Amino acid sequence: MPLSGRYSYEGNHYLAGVLAIVNWFNERGGVNCGNKKAKIQLIYRDVESKSELATAYTESLIQNGVKLLLNPYGSDLTLAVAPIVEKYGAIMVAAGAVSDRIYNQGFKSIIGVSTPASLYFKSSLDAILSQDKSIKKIAILYRDAEFNRVAAEGIRKYAESLGLEIVAYEVYPSYPKDLTPILLKVAQVKPDLIIGASHVADGQLLASQIASLNISAKAFIISGTATAVQSISALGKYAECLLSPSNWELGVKYSPSVAIQKGIEWFGPQKRNS
Numbered sequence: 529m530p531l532s533g534r535y536s537y538e539g540n541h542y543l544a545g546v547l548a549i550v551n552w553f554n555e556r557g558g559v560n561c562g563n564k565k566a567k568i569q570l571i572y573r574d575v576e577s578k579s580e581l582a583t584a585y586t587e588s589l590i591q592n593g594v595k596l597l598l599n600p601y602g603s604d605l606t607l608a609v610a611p612i613v614e615k616y617g618a619i620m621v622a623a624g625a626v627s628d629r630i631y632n633q634g635f636k637s638i639i640g641v642s643t644p645a646s647l648y649f650k651s652s653l654d655a656i657l658s659q660d661k662s663i664k665k666i667a668i669l670y671r672d673a674e675f676n677r678v679a680a681e682g683i684r685k686y687a688e689s690l691g692l693e694i695v696a697y698e699v700y701p702s703y704p705k706d707l708t709p710i711l712l713k714v715a716q717v718k719p720d721l722i723i724g725a726s727h728v729a730d731g732q733l734l735a736s737q738i739a740s741l742n743i744s745a746k747a748f749i750i751s752g753t754a755t756a757v758q759s760i761s762a763l764g765k766y767a768e769c770l771l772s773p774s775n776w777e778l779g780v781k782y783s784p785s786v787a788i789q790k791g792i793e794w795f796g797p798q799k800r801n802s
Contacts (some may be wrong), residue, residue: 643773650688653749668680676727
């Protein structure tokens with residue numbers, strides 16, 4: 529898992545979720561394996577957000593008997609390790625990687641559970657258009673990385689199929705320091721909606737510089753940013769009104785007691801582990 533490097537924020541949150549689930553099962557005796565229960569042993573390594581480390585650790589783990597793997601966070605890292613998983617006949621669950629290219633190459637050992645990148649922004653755009661049909665012009669900005677490119681292209685094609693005009697379609701570096709030149713170009717075309725295909729850190733930079741340059745639009749969709757708790761402290765009041773696609777919600781109020789009240793089985797951790 530990328531616990532350091534460019535995916536460190538996402539990777540550490542990914543690990544925290546995995547630990548919560550592992551602990552939940554193990555506190556109940558483990559997972560059902562035939563007629564008995566077996567506790568889960570979680571083995572993880574920091575791949576430092578580097579493909580070469582991800583591939584090396586993946587092959588080492590499989591060669592040492594690991595049969596079920598979770599992908600390293602990030603579509604690019606997952607694409608790097610997928611052929612190794614396939615080669616050895618192991619199974620990998622890809623919970624934090626959604627580029628369509630992971631799933632259209634014929635791999636039989638990769639299991640995906642999230643919305644494909646090409647469809648990532650579709651429901652968000654549909655939701656906004658259901659509330660404001662006057663939106664006609666869209667600006668799309670995206671990070672130069674695997675997921676972001678596919679997500680940007682997917683929403684561009686979908687928006688055009690609805691008859692919307694793409695007035696700006698701009699890529700920025702994987703490690704941006706200043707997005708002012710691109711944003712000044714966006715400001716000139718006066719979009720109704722700005723979409724940023726980003727991860728957390730670059731999304732926060734994008735949101736903060738949109739605010740500092742006083743760029744106006746009817747809505748802003750910036751992936752990763754609105755759903756990251758860190759954005760509240762990083763952006764302050766500028767975190768308000770940002771929208772983002774999400775597969776899971778950190779702030780939901782579900783609990784064992786709510787499940788009892790509704791007469792349904794509770795599935796989830798009793799306590800969070802950091």
